[in-house]
Amino acid sequence: MEVLLYLIPVAVSLGALGLVGFLWSLKSGQYDDLEGAKWRVLSDDDLPEDQQSGKMPDA
Amino acid sequence: MTVHMRDWDAFVTPAADGGVHMDLAVEGITCAACMGEIERGLAQLPGVTRARLNLTSHRLAVDWDAEQTPADLIVSTLDHMGYRAHPFDPAAQKAREDRSGRELLRAIGVSGFASMNIMLMSVSVWSGNVTDITDETRDLFHWVSALIALPAVAYAIRPFLRSALAAIRGHRLNMDVPICIGVSLAVGLSVIQTLQSQHHAYFESATMLLFFLLVGRYLDHNMRGRTRSLAENIAALKAEVAARIAPDGTVREVPLSKIEPGDRVLVTAGERIPVDGVIDVGQSEVDQSLVTGETALAPVGPGTRVYAGTLNADGVLEIRVSAASGATLLDEVNRLLEAAGQAKSRYVVLADRAASMYSPIVHAAALTTFLGWTLYGLGWQPSLIIAISVLIITCPCALGLAIPAVQVVASGLLFRAGVLIHSGDAIERLAAADTIVFDKTGTLTLAQPELLEPVDDADQDLAVAGRLALSSRHPLALALARATGASHPLGGVQETTGAGVEASQDGQTVRLGSPAFCGVSEARVAELLERHGDASLLAFRVGTEPARLIPMRQSLRPDAKQVISLLQSRGYRIEILSGDRSGAVEAAAMALGVTHWRAGMTPADKIARLDQLKAEGATVLMVGDGLNDAPALAGAHVSLSPVTAVHLSQAAADAVFLGDALAPVADALLISRRAKAVMMENLWISVIYNLIAVPIAVAGFVTPLVAAAAMSGSSLIVTANALRLRLLRSRARIDG
Numbered sequence: 001m002e003v004l005l006y007l008i009p010v011a012v013s014l015g016a017l018g019l020v021g022f023l024w025s026l027k028s029g030q031y032d033d034l035e036g037a038k039w040r041v042l043s044d045d046d047l048p049e050d051q052q053s054g055k056m057p058d059a
Numbered sequence: 060m061t062v063h064m065r066d067w068d069a070f071v072t073p074a075a076d077g078g079v080h081m082d083l084a085v086e087g088i089t090c091a092a093c094m095g096e097i098e099r100g101l102a103q104l105p106g107v108t109r110a111r112l113n114l115t116s117h118r119l120a121v122d123w124d125a126e127q128t129p130a131d132l133i134v135s136t137l138d139h140m141g142y143r144a145h146p147f148d149p150a151a152q153k154a155r156e157d158r159s160g161r162e163l164l165r166a167i168g169v170s171g172f173a174s175m176n177i178m179l180m181s182v183s184v185w186s187g188n189v190t191d192i193t194d195e196t197r198d199l200f201h202w203v204s205a206l207i208a209l210p211a212v213a214y215a216i217r218p219f220l221r222s223a224l225a226a227i228r229g230h231r232l233n234m235d236v237p238i239c240i241g242v243s244l245a246v247g248l249s250v251i252q253t254l255q256s257q258h259h260a261y262f263e264s265a266t267m268l269l270f271f272l273l274v275g276r277y278l279d280h281n282m283r284g285r286t287r288s289l290a291e292n293i294a295a296l297k298a299e300v301a302a303r304i305a306p307d308g309t310v311r312e313v314p315l316s317k318i319e320p321g322d323r324v325l326v327t328a329g330e331r332i333p334v335d336g337v338i339d340v341g342q343s344e345v346d347q348s349l350v351t352g353e354t355a356l357a358p359v360g361p362g363t364r365v366y367a368g369t370l371n372a373d374g375v376l377e378i379r380v381s382a383a384s385g386a387t388l389l390d391e392v393n394r395l396l397e398a399a400g401q402a403k404s405r406y407v408v409l410a411d412r413a414a415s416m417y418s419p420i421v422h423a424a425a426l427t428t429f430l431g432w433t434l435y436g437l438g439w440q441p442s443l444i445i446a447i448s449v450l451i452i453t454c455p456c457a458l459g460l461a462i463p464a465v466q467v468v469a470s471g472l473l474f475r476a477g478v479l480i481h482s483g484d485a486i487e488r489l490a491a492a493d494t495i496v497f498d499k500t501g502t503l504t505l506a507q508p509e510l511l512e513p514v515d516d517a518d519q520d521l522a523v524a525g526r527l528a529l530s531s532r533h534p535l536a537l538a539l540a541r542a543t544g545a546s547h548p549l550g551g552v553q554e555t556t557g558a559g560v561e562a563s564q565d566g567q568t569v570r571l572g573s574p575a576f577c578g579v580s581e582a583r584v585a586e587l588l589e590r591h592g593d594a595s596l597l598a599f600r601v602g603t604e605p606a607r608l609i610p611m612r613q614s615l616r617p618d619a620k621q622v623i624s625l626l627q628s629r630g631y632r633i634e635i636l637s638g639d640r641s642g643a644v645e646a647a648a649m650a651l652g653v654t655h656w657r658a659g660m661t662p663a664d665k666i667a668r669l670d671q672l673k674a675e676g677a678t679v680l681m682v683g684d685g686l687n688d689a690p691a692l693a694g695a696h697v698s699l700s701p702v703t704a705v706h707l708s709q710a711a712a713d714a715v716f717l718g719d720a721l722a723p724v725a726d727a728l729l730i731s732r733r734a735k736a737v738m739m740e741n742l743w744i745s746v747i748y749n750l751i752a753v754p755i756a757v758a759g760f761v762t763p764l765v766a767a768a769a770m771s772g773s774s775l776i777v778t779a780n781a782l783r784l785r786l787l788r789s790r791a792r793i794d795g
Contacts, residue, residue, distance in 0.1 A: 004196070008203055012176055019172040026164055036114030039091030 070146035070314065071130055078108060079125045081133070086143040088117050093142070100140050104128050119144065159218075163277045166215040170273055173211030174266035177204045178767075181263045185764050188258055201253040201260045208262040212246050215269045218276060234414035234459060237421060241454035242268060248447045264451055264766045271774045272459040279463035301333040302326070304377065318380055326376045329532030332369050336378040337362060343374030346534055348500045348613075348639075348685070355595060355640070356534075368686055373533040373554070409487050410462045413742055417458065425449045428757045449756040452766050453749055460774050461741035464781035469734035472784065476726035477717040478699070485713035488697035489727055490735035491678045495626060496669065496691070498683030499637035499647050502701060504613040505719060508538045511594055511610040520607065523564060524599040527552065527571045531560045535597045535611055536571065559598075567602035574598045577606035584608070612643075615650060622721040623651045626728070632677065636660050636668055638687050665691040682724060684708055699724060737784050741777045748773045 025031070074080040085097070094112045097119065101110035106127030112119045121133055130146075137144045180200040187197060216239065223235035242265050249260040300312045304323040318324065318334060326332050332345070344356040347369045356372055359365060365378060425446045432442035469486050473479070480486065497503050514521060525543025528536040530552035549562040549569075559572010570577050574584050577598035584596060587608055594610035616622075627633060635656035637644045644658035657668065669691055672679050681688070681695035684704035692698035693711040700712035709715055716723035752769055755761055 004199070008180075008199075011179060012203070012207065015172055015176045019168055022168045022172075023165060026161065026168070031164070033113040033115045036091075036094060036112065039094060039114065042091075043095055 074122050078122050080122050082147045083119045083144040085117055085119050087141060100136060160280050163273060163280055167273045167277060169211050170215040170266050170270040173207050174263055174270050176207055177263045177266055180204045194256055198256050204262040205250055205253055208266055212265055216242055232415050232418045233411050237418045241450045244447045245451045259763050261451055261763050264763055268454055275460040275463045278467045320380050322380045324378045324380060326371045328373045330371050332365050332371055333367060334380045335367050336380045337364055339377045339379050341374050341376040343376055344372040346370040346372060409738060421453045424753060445759045448761040452752045452756045452761050452769060458745045461745055461777045462738050464778050465734050465738045468781050468784045469730055472730050473727055477723040478714050478727045480714040486731045486734050489731035492680035492697055494632040494672055494677040495680045496634045496636055498688045499635055499644055500639055501684040502682055503619050503647055504615050508535060508611045509614040510542045511591060511612050514542050523569060524571050527560055527562055527569055535595055538611060570600045579606045616719060616721045618720045618722050620651055622725050625725055636665050662687045662690045666694050669694055734784060737781060741780055744777055
């Protein structure tokens with residue numbers, strides 16, 4: 001059962017990592033506009049000019 | 060846009076990187092495409108570093124370099140794209156920061172993390188207990204659980220602890236008192252169990268309980284926040300600004316909060332007067348319908364007192380802002396409002412009433428269990444464990460969600476019906492109403508006047524009158540222009556302030572204005588008013604021909620008649636209380652089939668009538684919009700006001716409804732009644748749950764596993780029951 005001695009800390013710290021991630025995303029305002037966020041995924045504004053409007057980048 | 064410059068310094072705040080920041084409420088956003096269009100359009104302006112639109116709240120945050128781009132260019136760019144935008148007053152900025160919402164979310168995160176990780180340990184212990192777990196391993200698992208649970212509970216219990224302490228200090232009991240006692244006892248007991256190497260600990264129950272309760276708390280908070288932010292957008296779009304005249308004669312628009320008594324304010328024709336004050340310069344007529352309910356225009360001149368919320372008709376006014384002097388209408392309204400508000404705060408919401416019955420019973424049950432087992436000879440420590448397990452299992456998990464979950468679903472339905480509620484308990488109070496008192500002007504009728512006789516397209520004279528009306532900003536003229544569909548104004552129009560407009564057409568002088576301006580005899584006016592008691596008159600004359608009178612009136616809301624008869628058929632008693640003249644009120648009451656009406660009511664009269672109704676045992680819903688309705692709105696059991704209402708009335712009302720139709724009033728009542736029924740069902744579900752769970756706990760059979768299953772099970776059941784309310788959506792449409 002010695003395996004527990006490092007498995008428990010690993011499991012708990014993974015959980016804690018998730019919690020820290022949640023608190024960070026909350027603090028940086030990522031839950032302020034849930035309505036807008038789901039549409040921004042579809043927008044191409046962050047791509048360079050030649051890759052916009054649905055054109056696939058050259059492979 | 061308005062004729063004068065806005066004083067942008069008052070709306071813009073300096074940002075950290077040397078630029079400036081402004082928040083705007085944007086009107087006309089219909090879909091996600093608008094978001095991209097607005098952000099791209101603004102990004103093209105020189106100096107704009109960040110433009111981000113919040114699609115949930117319809118608010119735009121812009122950061123830019125003030126050296127390169129003036130603030131009004133940003134607003135006018137939005138204007139060209141077809142979106143009307145109004146900056147927020149930074150003075151109100153602080154109040155908008157949603158601190159408690161964030162705190163609740165953080166607490167949800169912490170308690171969620173803790174309950175998941177502890178459950179990992181607990182499931183191992185539970186399965187180990189029936190197989191081959193060693194005492195050392197179980198103790199280790201319990202100690203790790205304690206290590207996670209103690210700080211997590213200490214953090215996540217704070218919102219409940221604050222409210223519980225406040226309640227105890229006020230010698231009351233609310234739901235948070237048993238929550239705090241239950242959770243702290245569960246954690247304390249578990250620590251002792253762990254110290255003694257016992258088989259059971261309740262760490263997961265404590266954290267899970269907090270997690271579910273915090274979710275309920277956040278739902279409740281979020282619903283209030285959404286309504287509040289929409290109300291703020293509406294306030295900003297209604298442009299709560301005033302044009303201040305500086306000592307050097309320049310005119311600048313500033314937020315109302317920056318106006319001080321003694322300032323001079325310019326009000327152009329057709330604008331709403333933003334402040335209380337005395338007229339310095341100018342002659343005009345003022346539409347006071349929002350303030351007194353009176354639909355006839357009142358002539359004003361230098362020295363006359365005018366009130367915020369009234370509409371300036373046709374002259375340009377300079378107003379000196381006055382401090383409240385104790386005898387004005389507004390002071391009277393404020394005094395009545397305060398008194399009425401105090402009376403209302405005595406209402407106890409359903410959740411607290413349930414809590415006040417629930418806490419004594421539960422605590423008595425736990426105490427009896429302890430004494431019972433001790434007398435039976437079990438020894439004080441095992442008896443205490445059983446007593447605490449009673450408290451844990453009865454901890455109001457389902458009860459904490461039972462009402463907020465319903466409120467959230469109901470407020471979503473109300474929102475879709477066009478009703479924005481200010482507080483969750485408005486739903487409960489709406490459900491109790493059995494008598495509805497309407498104000499007439501602006502509530503049963505639309506805020507703008509309309510022609511009494513239908514417009515005949517072949518009527519050339521009326522068409523000319525309509526074109527002439529385009530040159531005036533008088534409310535009656537505006538209504539005439541709209542009714543005739545005129546689009547080309549006549550050239551060379553001269554306006555006589557307080558009388559009318561004239562122009563020349565085919566060599567003849569045409570005049571539009573008051574009956575006196577067009578030479579109509581008093582007798583003719585009196586004769587027409589006899590037929591249409593509540594009409595306002597506009598006269599039109601071509602050359603020297605006899606003038607033509609155009610009677611106008613504020614028309615009833617399009618669906619007012621159907622809604623009133625629907626409400627009557629559902630058994631509501633309807634009454635009209637108006638500040639308007641008796642003839643006007645009688646006509647409206649007749650048209651709607653309402654038999655109880657009173658005219659010429661002052662704010663104090665309205666309150667008196669409401670008190671009288673209350674004494675007769677009625678529970679009154681007040682629907683009104685005017686300043687004169689505000690005390691009645693605050694004093695009634697529950698109140699609604701249309702979105703066109705004055706600010707004070709909206710603040711006094713429990714909910715605001717949007718649009719030209721009256722149907723939201725009927726929908727709101729229907730939805731609230733169903734919501735109240737579901738709330739009661741949920742409370743009964745909690746009671747039944749306790750009737751089953753408590754005997755099991757008292758008998759001493761509650762293990763942590765049973766507690767966890769019972770708690771999450773009952774929470775899911777009440778949430779699912781609340782969601783059932785959504786089925787109402789389609790049915791409400793057909794009824795309304």
